[in-house]
Amino acid sequence: METEADDVNRAMMLDGNAVAGRFAALFGAEMTTSLTECASCGQDHMMGALLAFTHAPGVVLRCPSCEAVMIKLVETPRGVYLDARGAAFVRIAR
Amino acid sequence: MNLPLQWQLATIAAVRSETPEVKTFSLHLPDWMRHRAGQHYDLRLRAADGYEAQRSYSIASAPETEGQVQLTIEKINDGEVSSFLHEVAVVGDRIEVRGPIGGYFVWEAALGGPLLLIGGGSGVVPLMAMLRHRAAAGSRVPTRLLLSARSYDDLIYREELDALAADGSGFEVFYTLTRSQPSDWHGYSRRIDAAMLATVAGPLGRTPLCYICGPTLLVEAAANGLAEIGVPANRIRTERFGPSGS
Structure with a gap:
């Protein structure tokens, strides 16, 4: 069942482009055209096409095919936490 | 890079x-x-x-x-x-x-077309960069822009878009005003839907290269509408900027 919170989250949803700067600073490369594979459904997508939820202390990127969480990124004063267990791989361009 | x-x-x-x-x-x-x-x-x-x-x-x-x-x-x-x-x-x-x-929501003249650009409000901004680049590069790729705004006064770059559409390079612009329209308005007066997309996209063939930028809900509606009229998902690129930008 869709709740009001689901609607609000949906309306606030961005895409991978919105965190391109943070990822570029982190990886030292343009990441929105990097290929990544969803560990849940196996679909490949470019990072820029992932669904991005940024209105939280961290960033959550979900698969546009099955909406499973693929990548979480949290920046703290002491460092950056990257949880990518929902991605089978992320290809970083040479 | x-x-x-x-x-x-x-x-x-x-x-x-x-x-x-x-x-x-x-x-x-x-x-x-x-x-x-x-x-x-x-x-x-x-x-x-x-x-x-x-x-x-x-x-x-x-x-x-x-x-x-x-x-x-x-x-x-x-x-x-x-x-x-x-x-x-x-x-x-x-x-x-x-x-x-960014490198995902990017168009260069070398990518060709035909090109279908769909913008909502200030979502027209990156599309304008594409159109200005298209003009500067002398590209004649068939291109159509569908721009949605609340009212006539909210149409960003209107004069420049109309001038570009009149220069004979194969660019056409379509407006839809969702909240209020001037009395002599001939454009669309509703939110973007599949029927509007079919009309605007039709002459560009079955597989135009599509860029959609705007508030999240507009992007969703336009992307779903394009899917409905048969545009392949790998020809559609989107950039969402939230409920009303930030």
């Missing part, structure tokens, strides 16, 4: 009003780098107490405009960065930026 993404201090060289809520800021950059149409810059404001606010803004100018970039920015109520830019910043002020950023 392995380039360090560094913050730099840009100087505001000019400010121009586009609509009552939208201004274009021309920034002079000490380390200007040629961008690709559709890319954005991150902009950061820092207070003396360490508080930071950061937003991403699409580049409006063509890559062919050297030494500076233009960012067209909508004033968002309670938007701390856009309010500062609209109400406080003046020519000569310096602000921190980094970019150009």
Whole structure:
């Protein structure tokens, strides 16, 4: 069942482009055209096409095919936490 | 492309009003780098107490405009960065930026077409960079822009778009006004739907290269509409900027 919170989250949803700067600073490369594979459904997508939820202390990127969480990124004063267990791989361009 | 993404201090060289809520800021950059149409810059404001606010803004100018970039920015109520830019910043002020950023929502003349651009409100900004690049590069790729705005006065770049559409290069523009329309209005007067997309996209064939930018719900509606009329998903690129930008 869709709740009001689901609607609000949906309306606030961005895409991978919105965190391109943070990822570029982190990886030292343009990441929105990097290929990544969803560990849940196996679909490949470019990072820029992932669904991005940024209105939280961290960033959550979900698969546009099955909406499973693929990548979480949290920046703290002491460092950056990257949880990518929902991605089978992320290809970083040479 | 392995380039360090560094913050730099840009100087505001000019400010121009586009609509009552939208201004274009021309920034002079000490380390200007040629961008690709559709890319954005991150902009950061820092207070003396360490508080930071950061937003991403699409580049409006063509890559062919050297030494500076233009960012067209909508004033968002309670938007701390856009309010500062609209109400406080003046020519000569310096602000921190980094970019150009992104490679996914990008169009270059070499990518060809036919090109279908769909924008909502200030979502037209990266599409304008593509159109300015198309013109500067002398491209004649068949191109159509469908632009949705609340009212006639909210149509950003209207005069320039109409001029581009009249230059015989194969570009056509379509407007839809969702909230209010002038009495002699001949454009669309409703939210973007599959029927509107079918009419606008039809002459571009079955597989136009599509770029959609706007508020999240508009992007969803347009992307679903394109899927309904049979445009393959791998020809559609989207950029969402939230409920009403930020």
